[in-house]
Amino acid sequence: MAEFSIIETYFNRKRDACVDLGVGDDSALLTPPANQQLVICADTLIAGRHFPLDTSPHAVGWKSVAVNLSDIAAMGAKPQSILLAISLPNIDEEWLQEFSNGLYACCDQYNVSLIGGDTTQSPHLTITVTALGWIETGQAVTRSGAQIDDLIVVSGSLGDAAFALQHLGHPLQRRLDYPTPRCELGQLLKGLASSMIDVSDGLAQDLGHILEASKVGATIELRQLPINIDLSQLSDTMQWKYALAGGDDYELCFTINAQNYKELLQLQPNVKTTIIGKITQECGLTFEKDGLDHPLQLHGYQHFA
Numbered sequence: 001m002a003e004f005s006i007i008e009t010y011f012n013r014k015r016d017a018c019v020d021l022g023v024g025d026d027s028a029l030l031t032p033p034a035n036q037q038l039v040i041c042a043d044t045l046i047a048g049r050h051f052p053l054d055t056s057p058h059a060v061g062w063k064s065v066a067v068n069l070s071d072i073a074a075m076g077a078k079p080q081s082i083l084l085a086i087s088l089p090n091i092d093e094e095w096l097q098e099f100s101n102g103l104y105a106c107c108d109q110y111n112v113s114l115i116g117g118d119t120t121q122s123p124h125l126t127i128t129v130t131a132l133g134w135i136e137t138g139q140a141v142t143r144s145g146a147q148i149d150d151l152i153v154v155s156g157s158l159g160d161a162a163f164a165l166q167h168l169g170h171p172l173q174r175r176l177d178y179p180t181p182r183c184e185l186g187q188l189l190k191g192l193a194s195s196m197i198d199v200s201d202g203l204a205q206d207l208g209h210i211l212e213a214s215k216v217g218a219t220i221e222l223r224q225l226p227i228n229i230d231l232s233q234l235s236d237t238m239q240w241k242y243a244l245a246g247g248d249d250y251e252l253c254f255t256i257n258a259q260n261y262k263e264l265l266q267l268q269p270n271v272k273t274t275i276i277g278k279i280t281q282e283c284g285l286t287f288e289k290d291g292l293d294h295p296l297q298l299h300g301y302q303h304f305a
Helices: 003-010 057-073 093-109 160-166 173-177 183-188 203-214 236-245 258-266
Strands: 019-021 036-046 078-088 113-121 126-136 151-155 195-199 217-221 251-256 273-280 284-289
Touching: 036 057, 057 078, 057 093, 057 126, 057 173, 057 183, 057 195, 078 093, 078 183, 093 113, 151 258, 160 173, 160 236, 195 203, 203 217, 203 236, 203 251, 203 284, 251 258, 258 273
Parallel strands: 078 113, 217 284
Antiparallel strands: 036 126, 078 126, 151 251, 151 273, 195 251, 217 273
16 A cells, blocks of 8 residues: 555545645635634654554544644644644555544544545654644733732643553543643633643643743642542552653643633533642742642653653
């Protein structure tokens, strides 16, 4: 099976009506909606580094899309389409069928179209997805807007995927293999949140990017971290390690003032949100346990470790 046969067989479904030209030409063509900015991001997944080698191809396909849609959500934008570049060690038609099924399952759930990309051969399975979305001009939620006394809020629960990676076969493995990009919540936060980021490399490290960009500090109350009941048998220190430094959560962490947070709750987002701390004037990230300082030494995911 040649490159173009792979594309035609597995990656050339009917595209969304708003795509002028999709798979099958040198480039795709889109017409931007009026008064909208393009939001674009890319993520690469490498077998054995970003997912275990025995991960099901369906899950690999889903996750390849989901991690990118999470970045779009973190800007408050609406995802629209993706590009796929995949390097294959060999042509395994059963693997490709399941991979494409997983990829399209995620695309369908979030109303996203595959509009182009590239296939090639490589010694290692490598998957790069580029995601595109739209947001009203000037409305993107960035990392640099956090204000002193803003609440720090996270969606969902933290640490599930990191725990599952070390306990393969546990029911929480679904959180590792099939992350849920918080697209609806991200769009609700447009105009309400002062800053936002998706939690991919561990909450402490990713929140640190907001603090650096906004030139502020933060205090986190450890007892407030939303931790799955499945981790409750662990020591406090281990629970906090998974929640703060585990990574692969793909939840949203955002800062928001108290009044805007009340407005968000009135909109009834489809996922639980939890206040875990507050933005402070003094730079740096500090932790408290029951209101008292509780220093922790944590390191998030390192891409070149």
